[in-house]
Amino acid sequence: MLAYRRLCLIIYCAAHCPINLAGMWANSLKADDYQALLDRGWRRSGCFLYKPEMERTCCPSYTIRLKANDFICSKEHGRVLKKMQRFLDGELDPQVGSPQRKASPTKRSLSEPSNSPTSKVSKVSANEFQEATCPNFLKEDEFICCLSSKINEAIDTYFQGVILGSTVQLPKAVVKTVKPQVKKKVGEAMQKNKAGVQDLVYTCNISFQIVAAVRRALPKEKSANQTEVLADLSPNSVAEKLVMTMERLGGLAGFEVKACNGHLNFYSAANPAMQNHTGAVVPVQASDKTSRSKQSSVNKISAKHPQKRKSLEIRMSTSHFDPEEFALYRKYQTKVHKEKTITESSYRRFLVDTPIVFVPPKSGDNTVPPCGFGSFHQQYRIDGKLVAVGVVDILPKCLSSKYLFWDPDLAFLSLGKYTALKEIDWVKTTHEHCPSLQYYYLGYYIHSCNKMRYKAAYRPSELLCPVRYE
Known part of the structure; x- marks a missing residue:
């Protein structure tokens, strides 16, 4: 690994001020090692690992996680689940205002x-x-x-x-x-x-x-x-x-x-x-x-108005480039984040490349989940059409949510919240096969950032202490 420091501008900072990051490149990284880095406040973007320097920033970024079995579903989360079910049952018309x-x-x-x-x-x-x-x-x-x-x-x-x-x-x-x-x-x-x-x-x-x-x-x-x-x-x-x-x-x-x-x-x-x-x-x-x-x-x-049921399918595969996923990512970034230039190379560096070494599952081994350890893409398909992709890391203690992009035409379904709930359910189910895997990591939580306030709604969540790392 090659470590270095750099100054960058983080888009979530409410004051648009620069935040100092400690960063390093990783070519190969074991799942256990990346789990340990997560628990020390690090995250990854592709193969680049970074950690905010809390003492030198106006907007502290805290690692936030949730113990899946303790999760309490709120009324808002219940409404999101019901809305999706109504849409799948053919009872929800997105055109009605x-x-x-x-x-x-x-x-x-x-x-x-x-x-x-x-x-x-x-x-x-x-x-x-x-x-x-x-x-x-x-x-x-x-x-x-x-x-x-x-x-x-x-x-x-x-x-x-x-x-x-x-x-x-x-x-x-x-x-x-x-x-x-x-x-x-x-x-x-x-x-x-x-x-x-x-x-x-x-x-x-x-x-x-x-x-x-x-x-x-x-x-x-x-x-x-x-x-x-x-x-x-x-x-x-x-x-x-x-x-x-x-x-x-x-x-x-x-x-x-x-x-x-x-x-x-x-x-x-x-x-x-x-x-x-x-x-x-x-x-x-x-x-x-x-x-x-x-x-x-x-x-x-x-x-x-005949009712036609729709089918929802969730597929998980190891991180690799998929042209269909890239087309959805480009549509999402253009319409939601108003980005103008989106290249395949930047997409690969951000969401496809990973230093985490894949660990395949072993028969009768309850220390590894059925999917194995590594970086994965979770595809959400409705009637075969790709509507959302969740980029996640499966580690010994957690599912770490890295990024999500979805079809802007289905914004009324609150796919960000819905996929988070499905990821929490995945952790609950996998915990039965792999007892050590029990947490859902939501990335960083910045209290002054409105875009990140939603993470606090997944209760009871825990924030990592930047001093004692507990």
């Missing part, structure tokens, strides 16, 4: 119901909503999404003519399932309610959010019209007006909506909906004629 609401300048008091037809911004019409509730088994998250869209339609319709000002951005509704313990508390307060608390299924507190958003946005010195609006503005009044608007727009099939202390509560009408073992909502069948008519409508919709 979120509607944006804009206040109309037409004068109308909050106490006056809207006479306008259904909102043009709405994604789900009344008929479409009723048809959507007809299939015998509807996934609960999709059903809740339909309820939220219905409330958003009522919000857009009702507030279309209310003078709120251009600075007011109305929030979007989020419908939640009523938990059993909440039903019990509500039941104690509503024992005399003939409707029966056991029929309460969903609730939404959007009225409180609307009132808060309007009060924050309106200026201290209000006009007469704005003063009139605020006089009628309360969660209770907003909830009541939204219920009236939803009824005028066609109501909800199988549900009764009521305003209760500012909340929108959804009751199953005469117990028409029950939960099956999968958590799906099963509405009671209407008359045969009505049922056949609605089912026919659903079949027509399904015929227009």
